[in-house]
Amino acid sequence: MGLDEVLLQGTLAMRDDRNMSFYCPNGSVWVWVGLGECAQDARDMASVSLGLLSIVCFMASLGPQCYKSYRTGNMDSALSVWFLLLWLAGDSCNLIGSFLANQLPLQCYTAVYYVMADLTTLAMYSYFKAKNSGFSNRLLLNAVGVLSLAGVSAFSLPVVSPQVDVVQQGFKGRSLLFVHEDSSSIKPFSTKEIIGFTVGSVSSLLYLSSRIPQIVTNFIRKSTEGVSYFLFALVILGNTTYGLSVLLKNPDRSRGEGEASYMVHHLPWLIGSLGTLFLDLVVSFSHLGTSWPTCRYSGGFTIVLSPDTVF
Template sequence: MDSRLWQGSLGGNFSDCPNGSQWVWDVFSECAQDIRDFASIALGLFSIFCFAGASFPQYYQACKTGNMDQALSIYFLLGWLGGDSLNLIGSFLANQLPLQVYTAIYYVLADLVMLALYLYYKVKNQSRGLSAPINAAFAFVFLGTVSATSLLGRAGSTVETVTFKGRTLLSAAVDAGGREPFTKKEIIGFTVGSISSLLYLFSRVPQIYTNFKRKSTEGLSYFLFALVMLGNSLYGISVLLKNPDPGQAEGNYIIHHLPWLIGSLGVLSLDVIISFQFLAYQKRRPHASDEREALLGKQDEPLDS
């Protein structure tokens, strides 16, 4: 769950967006000049809604089955929380719009609810309580997230303000070769985004292993992964649809968004593997005709004398 549609920091003014939509600039601080730009923003918004609603099916499934601690890998949850936490830190570092900040906060809170449900069922299903490794991992991630948010939040406020030009807010002057250099803020955002994407990516590996070890996906909600897959697909399309800055080469534009594209496509491919696991481990339910034949067979059996 990530809000990586707008990775830019605020800057520039509407005069940098000739023939653009005023309300899109006011709400998203993005320049939308043609149908391609509008489609990119619309798909990006749909992807955010998919990410935002992905947790609810798993909440329901956890309460329904009561075995969330067995179905989900703790490292899957911690990796997801770590990725969303870095996404939140990046939103502060880049001075993003309140919409992006609130969305990032919501994702972290949704992750914490998921983690709380996991710990609840862990305690409930094991009378001896939590094991020491889980306690240590949870404490480490919690303290690390709080400390990093505090330190990087302060660091973000000291980063120098850059005057951005062009239609993308994470942009500097474009040279004659169509190459757009990285600003200091963009380098920080690029680094944070890369680590965040890696956490999203590697969080799937322990979940795939957990499913394989159990030979079951019972307790998991497929809609959790389906919505994330849809969100990542829409996000990737929205980035590819967006027009580069005037004078910027398409290849250079892709490079500037490469960490998030790799993260989205990588997570998408691993979620496809999890989807195949749902199909492979799905319990076969007997058809009504099979149940009827079994019942008739029992009735035909001779009674014991």
């Protein structure tokens, strides 16, 4: 164990100005205190800003689908249950892997929101599935409906991060006492990081496969009615900003981490976010491929009426 690990593991991450001057000199105070992350230059601040924007996008993506489901009442037929289950499985692995592999704090916060949103969406799906199947127990239906609303409310609340060891939170310090190594080499994985990397890799595979059931469902139905366009549009924006946030973060060169090592350690999460963009675009473009009725007027112009006018 190196000197830097001894110092870090013996220090509890009470994120205030006192230890900030030691671990993150010249860094942003609000980023350090609020997020437990060290941002000392424009590149780090851009990474943090994009990470926060990605959380906002994922938070906002749930609202249009809730409204669309309320208006159409066919969420159980519009969304594939396998899409939702694979999404939840991928987000759960993402959450576990992020903590085990010492990913960036914002990655961990975003992973928590992922799971909360998935559970809320599944509760809504179950509600409409039971309701449209003629389920007569209104008390249970109302309970599930209240659970869905509670999930939406909880999803909009900030995540309170526990004060734990800075190494376990993946904090990238800048202490001058850290030992410099060859930045071109790949920093070896610890046993815990290997497990986290493996779980993160499974998560990326689940993400990539989760979109396929929804694409098939849209193709079979020949319609996207009941599916919010803005759900996938905001998810695309969220995944893009999430991936860029990870890419822009400065490697911790004071601990011998170069660009190559940083990329390798974050590869599953980059694939899980940026790798799904093409499939999300396919789902989004399926809205444009829907056959829409037209109304012609004697004035010589045509108005296209979309069954998905309400996004």
